[in-house]
Amino acid sequence: MKTLCLLFLILCVSCEQKDSNWIDRTKHEGLFKINATDKFETYSTQKKPQHIEKTIINIELAKIYFDKIFDEDLRFAVLFIDNKNWNTYAFAPPPGMPQAYYEGNMVLGLGKSIMAQRHEESLKNASTTELDSLKKYYGSEIDLDLFFRDALSIHELGHLYQSFRTGRNSQRKWLDELFGNLCQVAAIKNFKDQSTYHRMDAYQEYVIRSNPWGEIKFTTLDQFEKDYFEIFNQGRNYGWYQTKFYSKAKKLYALHGDNILVMFRDFQIKINAENTEKIDDKKLYNMMLNKFGLETMKILEWNYDS
Numbered sequence: 275m276k277t278l279c280l281l282f283l284i285l286c287v288s289c290e291q292k293d294s295n296w297i298d299r300t301k302h303e304g305l306f307k308i309n310a311t312d313k314f315e316t317y318s319t320q321k322k323p324q325h326i327e328k329t330i331i332n333i334e335l336a337k338i339y340f341d342k343i344f345d346e347d348l349r350f351a352v353l354f355i356d357n358k359n360w361n362t363y364a365f366a367p368p369p370g371m372p373q374a375y376y377e378g379n380m381v382l383g384l385g386k387s388i389m390a391q392r393h394e395e396s397l398k399n400a401s402t403t404e405l406d407s408l409k410k411y412y413g414s415e416i417d418l419d420l421f422f423r424d425a426l427s428i429h430e431l432g433h434l435y436q437s438f439r440t441g442r443n444s445q446r447k448w449l450d451e452l453f454g455n456l457c458q459v460a461a462i463k464n465f466k467d468q469s470t471y472h473r474m475d476a477y478q479e480y481v482i483r484s485n486p487w488g489e490i491k492f493t494t495l496d497q498f499e500k501d502y503f504e505i506f507n508q509g510r511n512y513g514w515y516q517t518k519f520y521s522k523a524k525k526l527y528a529l530h531g532d533n534i535l536v537m538f539r540d541f542q543i544k545i546n547a548e549n550t551e552k553i554d555d556k557k558l559y560n561m562m563l564n565k566f567g568l569e570t571m572k573i574l575e576w577n578y579d580s
């Protein structure tokens with residue numbers, strides 16, 4: 275009995291260590307530690323970062339939701355980085371494009387981000403009807419940091435809940451991104467205050483309708499795997515893929531509810547388990563069909579192969 279207790283104690287200590295130790299603290303060098311919440315760690319390039327309250331509340335609410343459905347108490351850190359310091363702390367421009375590292379850190383914009391400015395600029399081409407559909411939820415001054423920081427931070431948090439269990443392993447980037455979108459849609463839909471959901475959805479649907487991409491180079495899931503970093507760096511083409519994942523995530527969540535997130539993450543953990551070789555497309559399809567059923571596979575059908 276004593277041995278068992280000791281074993282249990284050792285196991286617990288190692289879980290605890292994994293929880294807090296997985297955060298890569300080298301990413302915090304030179305940042306101010308701020309006391310914005312006691313639910314997760316927060317750092318910033320500014321001593322007193324302004325206008326982050328709503329982002330913090332959203333991430334707190336999403337943490338409660340994800341902890342509950344995934345049965346975790348995830349430790350992580352949120353870095354609020356202004357435009358001029360962006361390249362020091364984030365792995366890709368432009369400033370304000372939310373991103374997550376594999377080891378417990380997410381990077382968000384601070385102040386008026388370049389990302390939001392660019393997208394606000396392109397709203398100059400929008401019709402009055404389209405602008406009105408956005409103003410309904412954003413107010414007369416459309417501030418797209420409310421989209422990129424307040425809403426997309428939840429997508430990044432979803433990635434952390436996956437990478438906490440899978441590490442850097444990834445069978446398919448498109449599955450990771452679909453999962454990020456699923457997390458974003460599900461958590462935000464569960465907020466009691468639906469203002470973030472309305473803003474997120476109004477802007478995403480506007481982008482889908484306005485089809486602002488023009489000629490894009492990559493459209494297939496195969497290319498998304500092989501040319502991921504080129505696509506990522508060409509924000510436009512990446513945005514195109516993300517809107518497709520977003521629409522599919524909405525349909526999947528409407529069909530399955532919270533259950534799909536748990537099933538999906540379990541599946542990701544299974545296929546990304548240490549030493550698992552690359553699974554070929556056919557086998558992967560069959561594994562997914564077994565796990566999720568035909569209706570889900572119909573939603574996931576990719577009709578953009580050219």
Ligand SMILES: [Zn+2]
Pocket residue numbers: 429430433450451454
């Ligand atoms: Zn993502």
